[in-house]
Amino acid sequence: MHRAELARHLQTSRATITNTVTGLLERGMVEPEGLSADIAAGEGKAPLKEKLVLARRAGIIGAAIHQDDTTIVGLGELDGRVISTRALPCSPDATGRERISTALAALRELLDELPAPHPQLHGLHVAPNTLVNRHTGEVLGGATSRRWSEINIRDEYEEGLGTAVVLENLARHAAYAQYGALESPPPRNLLHVSLSFGVALGQVLDGRIISGAHGGAGELGHVSIDSNGPVCRCSNRGCLFTYAGADTVLEECRIVTGTPLSLDEAIDLALAGDDRVVSIFSRAGAAVGMALNSVCNLLDPDLILIGGHLSRAGDVILDPLRDALFRNALPLFGRDLRIEPAVTLSDQALVHASLRALRLDVDLAAAVLAAHDPAAVAIS
Ligand SMILES: [Zn+2]
Known part of the structure; x- marks a missing residue:
């Protein structure tokens, strides 16, 4: 910001800002953006429209x-x-x-x-x-x-x-990073689902990370979608994790192909159109969509990004996910909701x-x- 912007932002006079900024410049706490040899911090003056940034000396x-x-x-x-x-x-x-x-x-x-x-x-x-x-x-x-x-x-x-x-756990950090990488205008409510050996949800609502009272918000993988389903390692039954976790996907792939596969090998088979493997990824995607339907009823997102290792399967997993989610979607959240792949971030x-x-x-x-x-x- 330059001093005129600061004055407007803080709703105070330019004279007050000038005095404050001069003091901060003298102490080396702020400096002109792109500080160069001809503008030394501590000189005590900065043109009104010169952008100022916090100096590294401040910490x-x-x-x-x-x-x-x-x-x-x-x-x-x-x-x-x-x-x-x-x-x-x-x-x-x-x-x-x-x-x-x-x-x-x-x-x-x-x-x-x-x-x-x-x-x-x-x-x-x-x-x-x-x-x-x-x-x-x-x-x-x-x-x-x-x-x-x-x-x-x-x-x-x-x-x-x-x-x-x-x-902040990794899932919510990932969601916030995806949020920061989106073009303006950002979505009002973003969900980011990471599909890998775990199934994790991060949520950014109105630009804020929603962590819960203790940091436990977003444990999508342990949301039960079938009370008679298989026992999860968390001791509940039918957790989404037991349907859409990479371990489950790989075990099912091993059964149908007769060969232990790496996750990348399984994804490559799915992308190549191997019907046996496609149906496994399809069931995993549908399970995620079913669980996300409840999440959407609670949080009303306008964008859901799907990331994680399994998301490399693209529409093989995204199409059944969308189908399961929108099949029972209420109009208010379903009408404008977008579901897209997450991007890889540096x-x-x-x-x-x-x-x-x-x-x-x-x-x-x-x-x-x-x-x-x-x-x-x-x-x-
Ligand atoms: Zn569980």
């Missing part, structure tokens, strides 16, 4: 994203601009403790790459691929979260980096989503004002 924020097979970390400016990212492959069987250790080491490396002294880290957004109480950091979910058991995610990161931590876009999400939960202005010391140095 930075970070992100850690724990996907099933990759750990992505990143650092960014307080206003959400990404400074750096790093992606590290990880075994799907890696424990939570191993994943956090990897992420902390990578974050420290990124911090060390910044010119010394390090700006203060004012917050870290963490997206783990497990059920977690986003306020306490406690991992819940029993057998469904066994790789993360016996660890408190918040405590590990807070002790590791000495900064505020915001937790590490940069995923980290950017984390930084934006952190800003929803942490009062960064207060953190900067409370912590700012012109001689502030490293946190590592």
